[in-house]
Amino acid sequence: MKISILKERAINESRVAASPxxxxKLKELGxxxxxxxGAGEASxxxxxxxxxxxxKVTNVIFEILADTDILLKVQATLDNNNEEFxxxxxxxxxxxxxxxxSPFENKALIEQYANKKYTSFAMELMPRITRAQSMDVLSSMSNLAGYKSVIEAANELNSVFPMMMTAAGTISPVKMLIIGAGVAGLQAIATGRRLGAIVSAFDIRSAAKEQVESLGGKFIEVPNDDAAQKDQVYATEASDDYKAKQQALIAEAVKKSDIVITTSMIPGKKAPLLISQEMVESMKPGSVIVDLAMITGGNCQLSQKDQMVVHNGVKIIGYTNMASKVAADASPLYARxxxxxxxxxxxxxxxKIVINQEDEIIKSTLVTYQGQIVN
Incomplete structure (x- = not known):
């Protein structure tokens, strides 16, 4: 059987779907x-x-794709700027x-997959079960994105992170707010703490409190939390009353922060708007916001896709592919x-390839099969 890997052609994508x-290992499987x-050069x-x-390494695309059984990709995006490809x-x-x-964002592409009778699996739909941990690309990539978001913020912030005692005076530590304590948020907390920042975190799931505090962060809670969120793995949409309390609490925390990193996304929906223009304008000049939810619209009203904008002296980073910025580590993890x-x-x-739709992992990730969208 034949497996093929192409050079990724999506904008700002440096990862590759296979490592040496x-x-x-694939050769050992037969x-x-x-x-x-050149597929792996950026990694x-x-x-x-x-x-x-x-x-077999070649620049002849036909040789790579003809008669292939499996195509491994990082992103589904095709090279729209090259009609010959x-x-x-x-x-x-x-x-x-x-x-x-990205089946929610690439619905037209998924329909093409079905029309062409391709079998396709979306790895971001991997279920959160123990048996699937070694295939959980969202966790491995979000971990790196959380780390890199802090490094990007540190690079743009014109202050040092830790408290410093000098003969000329004391430098106060940076205050960092993390909104969304999933995998990316938790790694951002850990990285910020290692650099010496005072870190606070908010999450709609009260179950995240223990994880935040175990990393040295302060957990910000909304009174009378929605009971439905207590044991959720992923965040779900909250009630209007909860949202109002949430906004007031976040607004106060944002105002006091030097760095804000947002990671809040709801699977299959537009990212919730959590930071308004008014909140941005309440921050000190020189502060930094990193919006890791830009891939689904962003958590900050002023974020721009794949750009850093400056508003009222506040830098707002909206990079959609933070993991790609550390491709040398991201690619081996993703490939594994x-x-x-x-x-x-x-x-x-x-x-042979066996598609067992009774298997929870296969059922969850299978998107198109035998000419149909099956997920």
């Missing part, structure tokens, strides 16, 4: 591995690294596509997630 290490020339993987791992013209009908397909998933759908004895 996972190529070796796959032929074809990789586009510090050379063509020679892939060749030494056993991959069209995956749909080259991929066989039997192909299995695995990647971060994909390898573990390939092992799930590949029968070693028959050397």
């Amino acid at each position: 290490d996972t190529v070796k 796959f032929e591995v074809y990789i586009e020339k 510090n993987f050379s063509d020679e690294d892939y060749k030494n791992a056993g991959a 069209n995956e749909f013209k080259l991929l066989p009908e039997k192909v299995v596509i695995i990647g971060l397909l 997630n994909l390898l573990n998933f390939v092992e799930l759908i590949y029968d070693k004895e028959s050397k």
Whole structure:
């Protein structure tokens, strides 16, 4: 069987869907591995690294995609600026596509997958169960994004993070607010604390309090929290009364903060608007906001996709692909997630792909199958 990996053509995407290490593992499973020339350069993987791992490296797209059984992707985005490059013209009908397909945002693309009778899996739909942890790309990528968001904020902030005692006086530590204590938020808390910041965090799920405090952060609570949120893994939409209390509490915390990092997203919906223009204008000049929810619209009213804007002296960062900025670490983790998933759908004895829709992992991530959108 043949597995193919192309150079990612999405804007600001530096990751690659296979590392030399996972190529070796795929070869051990019995796959032929074809990789586009230069696919791993932005992740510090050379063509020679892939060749030494056993991959066939070529710049002939037809050779890579023709008769392939599995196409591993980072993003589903096609190269719209190059009319001569069209995956749909080259991929066989039997192909299995695995990647971060953003099915909620790419509905037209998913329909094309169905029309072409491609089998496709969206890795961001991975269920939060123990057996799926080794394939959980959202956790591995969000972890890196949370770390990098703090580094980006530190780079733009014209202050040092920790308290410093000097003969000329004392420098106060940076005050950081994290909105959303999921994987990205928790890593941002840990990174901020390591750098010496005073960190506060808010999350709609009261169950996040223990995790925030275990990392040295102060948990900000809304009185009379919605009971429905207490044991949720992902946030869900709150009541109007809760939202009003939430906004008042966040507004006060934002005003006091030097750095605000927002991570709040609701699966399948537009990101909730949590920071208004008025809140931004209440912050001190030189403060920084990092909006990690920009991929689904953003949590800050003034955020701009993939840009840093300055409003009233406050820098607002709206980069949608923070994990890609640390591609040398993101790519190996992502590639390992994909390898573990390939092992799930590949029968070693028959050397065939087996789509068992009774399996919770497969059922959750399967988007198109046999000409239909099945998720």
